[in-house]
Amino acid sequence: MKTTYVYFGTKGYLYETDSSADQTINGGSTLTLADHGIVPVNHTRAVGNESTSTDAYRVVVKAATSAASTRGAAYTHDFVTGAAFTAGADSTATTSEIGDITNLSSPDAFGVSSGIITIANFSTDGDHGYLIGDDDEFWVEQVARHDAAGNGPSASTLSMASCYPMFNYMGANPVAYAGTHYDGTSLDQTDLHFAKRGGANGTDIIRIIHTAGAYPNIVKTMEAIYNSGVYNRAVTFYDLDTAGNETFVGGPSLSGNRGDMRIYGCWRTT
Amino acid sequence: MNYIIANDVALTSLGAADGTVMFPTNMVLGMDTSADTKLRLSVRSPLDTDDADLINIVHADTNTEEKAFRNMVDEVVSVLNGDFAGAAVLFDVANNISLPGQTLTGSTVTQD
Numbered sequence: 001m002k003t004t005y006v007y008f009g010t011k012g013y014l015y016e017t018d019s020s021a022d023q024t025i026n027g028g029s030t031l032t033l034a035d036h037g038i039v040p041v042n043h044t045r046a047v048g049n050e051s052t053s054t055d056a057y058r059v060v061v062k063a064a065t066s067a068a069s070t071r072g073a074a075y076t077h078d079f080v081t082g083a084a085f086t087a088g089a090d091s092t093a094t095t096s097e098i099g100d101i102t103n104l105s106s107p108d109a110f111g112v113s114s115g116i117i118t119i120a121n122f123s124t125d126g127d128h129g130y131l132i133g134d135d136d137e138f139w140v141e142q143v144a145r146h147d148a149a150g151n152g153p154s155a156s157t158l159s160m161a162s163c164y165p166m167f168n169y170m171g172a173n174p175v176a177y178a179g180t181h182y183d184g185t186s187l188d189q190t191d192l193h194f195a196k197r198g199g200a201n202g203t204d205i206i207r208i209i210h211t212a213g214a215y216p217n218i219v220k221t222m223e224a225i226y227n228s229g230v231y232n233r234a235v236t237f238y239d240l241d242t243a244g245n246e247t248f249v250g251g252p253s254l255s256g257n258r259g260d261m262r263i264y265g266c267w268r269t270t
Numbered sequence: 271m272n273y274i275i276a277n278d279v280a281l282t283s284l285g286a287a288d289g290t291v292m293f294p295t296n297m298v299l300g301m302d303t304s305a306d307t308k309l310r311l312s313v314r315s316p317l318d319t320d321d322a323d324l325i326n327i328v329h330a331d332t333n334t335e336e337k338a339f340r341n342m343v344d345e346v347v348s349v350l351n352g353d354f355a356g357a358a359v360l361f362d363v364a365n366n367i368s369l370p371g372q373t374l375t376g377s378t379v380t381q382d
Contacts, residue, residue, distance in 0.1 A: 005301075158306055161339060162300060168298075199299060233348065234343050234347050239340070
């Protein structure tokens with residue numbers, strides 16, 4: 001009996017709307033593999049300190065309000081539009097304006113302890129810090145295969161990757177997801193269930209964060225993989241490598257094109 | 271239906287527990303990473319159908335050879351879906367048979 005096999009790499013993803021103007025992400029709680037697909041390794045913020053894997057994920061913030069003395073002077077351009085922050089109404093880079101999107105790209109912008117990301121306050125670091133305001137929006141987006149403890153099967157191993165025979169595919173469950181990507185794209189979540197790889201009762205869940213409304217395409221894509229007749233290799237649904245290269249299945253046509261079905265997050269929850 | 275054999279012991283040790291498994295391909299539960307140098311193939315155990323036998327296949331370190339795990343997945347799938355009559359060998363320490371990208375040393379079979 002032949003069957004097709006489907007392969008999933010890992011791309012961690014978190015979206016949050018701040019509710020208390022605290023300097024931490026995820027409300028001060030640790031990021032988890034189950035909920036976010038990524039657990040950042042402990043990191044002491046310092047210029048040039050990418051050795052603790054800060055080059056494997058990015059932290060992005062979108063300003064909900066306009067406020068002076070908010071954004072470190074090192075951040076000069078909007079991450080999405082590319083426009084200079086000085087091009088705004090006040091012509092001051094350190095003043096956030098509503099909708100400004102800042103990639104806190106410096107390893108000096110935040111620290112990590114036990115999976116909790118704390119952003120340096122602007123008052124502490126006027127170059128790389130950021131004063132969080134109430135209702136600011138955050139993203140933590142994995143951009144390369146990550147080697148922190150918690151991402152792989154053991155400490156310091158690379159992010160998990162999984163492969164299942166399609167005869168163990170048990171269905172796709174649409175899950176409410178209140179979030180948008182930093183480029184403004186509305187997002188949805190679909191959980192793909194497979195018979196548990198350990199043999200016990202229950203299912204393994206591959207969580208997919210995708211463009212809103214793409215659930216039918218997710219279902220059709222799984223059907224297309226099942227009936228693809230590809231038996232000499234596994235079909236990649238999504239993958240992200242250590243260099244940051246992504247592989248997309250490309251929707252029901254299995255085109256491999258990102259634009260045919262973009263994936264924003266993909267991880268196994270258990 | 272294809273039947274697959276995996277064996278991690280020498281000829282003189284055949285028959286010992288945690289040495290050899292034979293399974294039909296419809297009992298495959300999945301594959302994942304068990305280390306940066308190991309693919310773990312989970313197969314429903316005939317000894318406890320709520321548990322899995324684990325077949326660990328050693329390959330090159332994915333930190334230095336990015337596609338080592340991904341390629342090993344394809345090699346395993348190719349064997350599981352192979353065109354053959356009877357049984358196929360995934361790997362066999364006794365007869366020095368391995369997958370193209372596999373290192374036999376450290377590759378193991380663990381029965382539930």
